[in-house]
Amino acid sequence: MDTEKVFSYKEPEENSGYLLWQVTMQWQLNMNRALGKMGLTLTQFSLMAGLYWLSQKQQTVTQQQLADYANTDKMMTSKVLITLEKKQFLERVKDPDDSRAKQLKITKKGTQTLKEAYQIVKQVDDVFFKNVFKDKTVFDDLLTRLIK
Amino acid sequence: MDTEKVFSYKEPEENSGYLLWQVTMQWQLNMNRALGKMGLTLTQFSLMAGLYWLSQKQQTVTQQQLADYANTDKMMTSKVLITLEKKQFLERVKDPDDSRAKQLKITKKGTQTLKEAYQIVKQVDDVFFKNVFKDKTVFDDLLTRLIK
DNA sequence: CTAATTTAGTAGTCGTAACTACTAAATTTA
DNA sequence: TAAATTTAGTAGTTACGACTACTAAATTAG
Numbered sequence: 198m199d200t201e202k203v204f205s206y207k208e209p210e211e212n213s214g215y216l217l218w219q220v221t222m223q224w225q226l227n228m229n230r231a232l233g234k235m236g237l238t239l240t241q242f243s244l245m246a247g248l249y250w251l252s253q254k255q256q257t258v259t260q261q262q263l264a265d266y267a268n269t270d271k272m273m274t275s276k277v278l279i280t281l282e283k284k285q286f287l288e289r290v291k292d293p294d295d296s297r298a299k300q301l302k303i304t305k306k307g308t309q310t311l312k313e314a315y316q317i318v319k320q321v322d323d324v325f326f327k328n329v330f331k332d333k334t335v336f337d338d339l340l341t342r343l344i345k
Numbered sequence: 346m347d348t349e350k351v352f353s354y355k356e357p358e359e360n361s362g363y364l365l366w367q368v369t370m371q372w373q374l375n376m377n378r379a380l381g382k383m384g385l386t387l388t389q390f391s392l393m394a395g396l397y398w399l400s401q402k403q404q405t406v407t408q409q410q411l412a413d414y415a416n417t418d419k420m421m422t423s424k425v426l427i428t429l430e431k432k433q434f435l436e437r438v439k440d441p442d443d444s445r446a447k448q449l450k451i452t453k454k455g456t457q458t459l460k461e462a463y464q465i466v467k468q469v470d471d472v473f474f475k476n477v478f479k480d481k482t483v484f485d486d487l488l489t490r491l492i493k
Numbered sequence: 494c495t496a497a498t499t500t501a502g503t504a505g506t507c508g509t510a511a512c513t514a515c516t517a518a519a520t521t522t523a
Numbered sequence: 524t525a526a527a528t529t530t531a532g533t534a535g536t537t538a539c540g541a542c543t544a545c546t547a548a549a550t551t552a553g
Binding site: 238240241269270276280295297 | 509
């Protein structure tokens with residue numbers, strides 16, 4: 198049988214990448230289930246949070262700027278932002294200085310939803326990371342070293 | 346402006362969950378780009394690798410068993426397995442003992458592809474985790490504690 | 494042994510995520 | 524300043540990933 202040929206092969210659980218993947222999928226699932234109760238996905242929340250942050254740093258925020266900040270591609274970002282506009286969580290206004298660009302403005306409803314969603318996210322994170330809490334700095338350092 | 350209302354809010358980069366998400370997305374992207382050169386996605390590779398492993402532990406493997414092993418849902422697994430069968434990497438044979446079930450058999454072509462893909466995966470992993478190599482045990486331990 | 498329940502798999506939906514390809518506007522440079 | 528290049532955003536494709544809903548077969552229970 199083909200499968201009896203032996204070639205060096207780690208069991209999935211022995212592989213850092215696979216572990217990372219599994220853990221993140223679980224975290225994401227928890228987040229999406231919790232956020233789903235208020236009609237948000239994790240990606241939607243994350244873009245709204247990013248917009249909130251960027252809005253505090255600069256007067257105007259374009260879709261491209263938000264995409265850069267959130268490390269999402271502009272095509273996907275565009276679609277999610279259209280969805281968020283339909284839900285009236287933000288507005289996409291034509292930029293007067295650059296007629297290609299859209300300025301993003303979070304609405305009152307959006308801010309309120311974000312505020313509530315953030316409580317949920319914080320709660321889910323606390324539960325999820327409680328097993329690692331003492332080593333949180335170590336954990337975050339290791340992750341940070343893996344970025345880029 | 347709405348966004349000037351202050352409410353406690355961590356910057357994304359200060360958040361373990363967000364870091365985890367970003368790192369995993371980057372790892373996944375690297376993997377998918379590398380595996381893409383040989384016509385595989387990470388998920389396809391992962392299911393083939395899981396099938397390979399399970400095949401060594403038991404005589405027969407059903408879709409459900411593979412899904413359980415890989416922590417994927419059976420609906421998604423079914424679709425990916427149909428794709429893999431079309432690519433002739435495996436066969437889905439009717440189980441003689443349980444006519445609801447499909448027995449999965451990796452083909453010669455599948456084994457060969459898996460072998461080559463594994464070299465790629467190993468390579469990408471080595472590069473990706475090189476910054477953490479000395480702390481690999483610590484890293485894997487922390488991740489393992491987060492599972493389930 | 495029949496009815497109720499569980500199990501294995503498929504079909505189809507929604508929302509990313511990574512693409513290619515495109516339009517139109519802004520910027521650079523020759 | 525006209526031409527070449529870059530930039531901001533949209534449209535559409537493929538492939539998960541998490542669902543609901545369904546069929547049919549196997550198992551359990553009364």
